[in-house]
Amino acid sequence: MFKKLMVSLLCLTLAFPIATPSVTKAKTSDMQHNQELWSAVKPLDTITSFLNTGAHPDDERSHLLAYLSRGLGVHTASLIANRGEGGQNEIGEELGNGLGIIRSREMIEASKVTGVKVFHLSETTSDEIYDFGFSKAPGDTLSKWGEELTYERFIRRIRTYKPDIVMPSFRDVESQHGHHRAITRLSLKAFEDAADPTVFPEQLEEGLTTWQIKKLYLPASKEQATLGIEIGEYDPIYEMTYPQLGEKSRYLHKSQGMGNEVEPGSRIEYLELVKSAVGDIPEQEESLFEGLYYDFNDYAASLKKSDNKVKGALKQVQKELEEVVDAYPSNSNVLKETHEALDKLRKAEKKVERFSFKHVDKTDLLHRLDVKEEQLQEVSKVAAGLEVTTSVEKPVLAQGTETNVTVELSNNGEQTLKKVAPTLNTPAEWVVDGDANAIQLAPGEKKTVEFSVQVPEDAPYYNPYDESVLSTEVSYQYGKEQVSTTFQPEETIAVLPEVGLKANPETLAVNTAQPRKAMTFDITVTNYTHASLEADVSLQLPEGWENVQSKTVTFAASETEKTVSFTITPPEQLTDEPFKIVPTATVNGKEIKESVQVISYDHIGTFYNIQPADVRGVAFNLKFPEDKKIGYVDSGFDQVAEKLSEVEMDITKIEDLGSADLSQFDTVVTGIRAYLSRADLVEHNQKLLDYAKNGGHVVVQYNKPWDNWNAKTTAPYPLTIGQPSIEWRVTDEASEYNILQPEHELFNQPNVITEKDWDGWIQERGLYYPMEWSSEYETFLTMTDLDGDQFEGGILLADYGEGSYIYTNLVWYRQIQNLVPGGYRIFTNLISYDGE
Numbered sequence: 013m014f015k016k017l018m019v020s021l022l023c024l025t026l027a028f029p030i031a032t033p034s035v036t037k038a039k040t041s042d043m044q045h046n047q048e049l050w051s052a053v054k055p056l057d058t059i060t061s062f063l064n065t066g067a068h069p070d071d072e073r074s075h076l077l078a079y080l081s082r083g084l085g086v087h088t089a090s091l092i093a094n095r096g097e098g099g100q101n102e103i104g105e106e107l108g109n110g111l112g113i114i115r116s117r118e119m120i121e122a123s124k125v126t127g128v129k130v131f132h133l134s135e136t137t138s139d140e141i142y143d144f145g146f147s148k149a150p151g152d153t154l155s156k157w158g159e160e161l162t163y164e165r166f167i168r169r170i171r172t173y174k175p176d177i178v179m180p181s182f183r184d185v186e187s188q189h190g191h192h193r194a195i196t197r198l199s200l201k202a203f204e205d206a207a208d209p210t211v212f213p214e215q216l217e218e219g220l221t222t223w224q225i226k227k228l229y230l231p232a233s234k235e236q237a238t239l240g241i242e243i244g245e246y247d248p249i250y251e252m253t254y255p256q257l258g259e260k261s262r263y264l265h266k267s268q269g270m271g272n273e274v275e276p277g278s279r280i281e282y283l284e285l286v287k288s289a290v291g292d293i294p295e296q297e298e299s300l301f302e303g304l305y306y307d308f309n310d311y312a313a314s315l316k317k318s319d320n321k322v323k324g325a326l327k328q329v330q331k332e333l334e335e336v337v338d339a340y341p342s343n344s345n346v347l348k349e350t351h352e353a354l355d356k357l358r359k360a361e362k363k364v365e366r367f368s369f370k371h372v373d374k375t376d377l378l379h380r381l382d383v384k385e386e387q388l389q390e391v392s393k394v395a396a397g398l399e400v401t402t403s404v405e406k407p408v409l410a411q412g413t414e415t416n417v418t419v420e421l422s423n424n425g426e427q428t429l430k431k432v433a434p435t436l437n438t439p440a441e442w443v444v445d446g447d448a449n450a451i452q453l454a455p456g457e458k459k460t461v462e463f464s465v466q467v468p469e470d471a472p473y474y475n476p477y478d479e480s481v482l483s484t485e486v487s488y489q490y491g492k493e494q495v496s497t498t499f500q501p502e503e504t505i506a507v508l509p510e511v512g513l514k515a516n517p518e519t520l521a522v523n524t525a526q527p528r529k530a531m532t533f534d535i536t537v538t539n540y541t542h543a544s545l546e547a548d549v550s551l552q553l554p555e556g557w558e559n560v561q562s563k564t565v566t567f568a569a570s571e572t573e574k575t576v577s578f579t580i581t582p583p584e585q586l587t588d589e590p591f592k593i594v595p596t597a598t599v600n601g602k603e604i605k606e607s608v609q610v611i612s613y614d615h616i617g618t619f620y621n622i623q624p625a626d627v628r629g630v631a632f633n634l635k636f637p638e639d640k641k642i643g644y645v646d647s648g649f650d651q652v653a654e655k656l657s658e659v660e661m662d663i664t665k666i667e668d669l670g671s672a673d674l675s676q677f678d679t680v681v682t683g684i685r686a687y688l689s690r691a692d693l694v695e696h697n698q699k700l701l702d703y704a705k706n707g708g709h710v711v712v713q714y715n716k717p718w719d720n721w722n723a724k725t726t727a728p729y730p731l732t733i734g735q736p737s738i739e740w741r742v743t744d745e746a747s748e749y750n751i752l753q754p755e756h757e758l759f760n761q762p763n764v765i766t767e768k769d770w771d772g773w774i775q776e777r778g779l780y781y782p783m784e785w786s787s788e789y790e791t792f793l794t795m796t797d798l799d800g801d802q803f804e805g806g807i808l809l810a811d812y813g814e815g816s817y818i819y820t821n822l823v824w825y826r827q828i829q830n831l832v833p834g835g836y837r838i839f840t841n842l843i844s845y846d847g848e
Contacts, residue, residue: 397425
């Protein structure tokens with residue numbers, strides 16, 4: 013049963029051997045590397061599969077996955093729980109669902125580098141399995157996600173993908189994120205439950221089958237490990253080591269600032285085998301694949317004499333697979349051997365389906381044959397040099413519209429392909445017309461097929477996490493065997509509302525401390541029909557507000573965007589309850605109330621986030637000195653300056669600290685993580701400190717310890733930001749707090765702060781708390797997290813020369829951008845402080 017794998021003892025001083033299966037290298041002498049062809053051929057080496065589980069995009073163990081997938085050809089995947097919506101964005105202003113879309117696409121692009129499939133448990137932008145922010149406890153995480161829902165999807169994915177080996181990215185220890193710990197717990201639990209027919213039996217009624225994971229590993233220290241794997245080998249095809257290939261993929265997680273340079277050299281990945289269905293857990297292992305079928309020869313060796321017909325068929329399949337690999341780098345030879353292998357494999361599948369095994373799991377074997385068939389079809393596509401380009405005349409579609417699709421087929425290979433037949437895959441309700449007759453495609457030949465597509469009037473709107481609503485499936489024949497493969501269009505195909513509505517401002521804070529003033533709302537209307545259109549645009553206002561007349565917007569077919577303005581005045585009597593204003597467009601009797609957020613970056617492409625066009629509003633009493641001038645060093649990571657300007661505070665963004673005249677400002681505020689994004693702030697930080705020393709007031713919002721923050725010199729007195737950062741935060745947005753100096757000006761001027769101001773906070777209280785600070789700083793409050801951890805440094809104030817300096821790591825930007833009144837009021841007190 014066991015494959016005799018070559019073990020490389022690279023480090024004799026270790027307590028156990030470092031195990032490395034023989035990495036089959038392509039023949040590389042006197043030839044140029046063909047990464048695409050080798051990446052398709054290499055997975056034929058083995059029938060084993062591996063699943064890495066994690067909570068967020070970028071949780072994958074990229075170095076190990078690159079080694080397994082690209083180095084060994086193991087069928088490898090990542091299963092990720094949520095979309096990372098609660099994280100921070102280092103490339104733009106998108107947060108929440110917009111950020112989740114970015115991080116999901118980054119994960120997909122990163123995994124293309126390592127050759128890894130990606131699955132998510134979260135299915136929609138309104139999914140319960142949502143990144144709600146940092147959690148210190150797995151129980152808290154699962155209660156918010158819904159443990160039953162999360163686990164059902166987890167087991168479903170295990171039973172669908174059928175991994176031999178599962179490895180969570182993190183251990184279930186207190187120093188880990190609660191989301192990470194939750195997924196590790198589910199992974200451990202699934203080892204038994206995925207194989208238990210009494211667990212989610214409805215999945216079996218739907219056609220899924222139970223699946224026994226064979227081995228479950230945890231990442232480990234050298235002392236914990238049962239296995240050490242040398243993954244630092246150089247791969248001449250990819251012209252880098254596997255850790256370097258892993259980091260190449262991590263650089264694509266740009267919104268998280270991922271990716272590092274890695275020097276070539278030995279790199280040991282330590283794992284601990286904690287569950288096994290293929291024997292007892294040894295103190296040491298020589299290979300990750302001990303006890304597993306590494307290829308079909310191993311599988312055949314496990315069969316009884318009575319199974320000889322199937323045994324012979326499996327050995328023949330293995331022989332054919334090896335011949336495909338040996339045929340590299342010749343595209344023509346690989347194509348020939350691939351279709352011969354398909355012939356033998358399909359015959360073997362039929363034998364297995366008809367055969368009655370006594371000691372073999374037929375489902376297991378058929379699954380492995382299915383995976384190999386899928387991989388052979390991918391090899392055929394690459395070796396054949398078949399290029400398929402799908403061009404959609406209108407990639408953005410409205411309900412009820414139609415578009416033309418052009419499919420260009422190019423044979424860039426050396427062999428004639430027969431019975432080439434393209435078809436469009438669309439939802440069943442869509443109407444597709446076009447000539448999809450089979451054609452012959454000679455080497456160097458190109459042919460074009462035209463289709464027209466009609467989108468139903470009630471077609472569901474675009475979901476950024478669904479498969480594309482339109483793709484091209486092409487079947488063709490070479491030799492006796494036919495293959496079918498799917499090609500995705502270059503652009504994102506999205507069904508959007510006839511019009512999208514975007515309000516400016518997008519939120520509304522009404523300051524009841526000031527007289528009501530008329531305000532203007534600009535509603536940008538975007539036409540997605542590519543046709544002439546008339547829309548009546550109106551505002552649905554809260555009860556008690558004076559209605560405004562609707563306005564008609566007319567588009568010619570060539571026009572896509574117009575703006576209409578409405579002037580409204582809030583009523584004098586406003587409660588402090590939230591309210592909303594709903595921009596509405598009526599098109600051909602249909603009411604539309606959606607906004608379309610376009611998300612476009614070079615490294616991921618263009619995607620869309622459809623959300624309600626609602627303007628969320630809140631009314632509250634906010635006092636501030638109207639003669640105070642505030643300078644704001646914007647980091648690009650928050651919108652605090654804009655939100656304070658909307659309540660008519662005098663805010664000026666400082667574009668260049670080096671040339672700015674700071675003396676004109678009463679207070680200078682830095683945005684979150686400004687020391688990361690503002691090189692001028694780092695270069696001219698002394699100018700900011702001199703401004704405070706000469707009588708100015710500085711408020712610095714939180715930074716990470718590695719954001720160009722020098723614990724000794726960045727602040728006027730030593731201030732060290734806590735590490736590891738996981739331990740220096742208050743994740744409970746409703747955490748207990750205690751005001752240490754309730755009579756201090758910070759809690760009384762210009763707004764008297766009450767308990768109500770600490771209610772209704774969003775996501776968390778504070779991040780990256782200081783862990784040490786000089787005695788010159790005063791502290792003002794303590795906060796206690798769910799786990800009992802208490803922190804005192806949320807607001808630090810120091811007199812400095814004739815001025816003052818505040819460092820605050822409370823998440824004011826989340827509160828202010830989400831219209832939490834207390835966030836506005838307390839932060840206004842911080843920036844209004846004058847020491848009197």
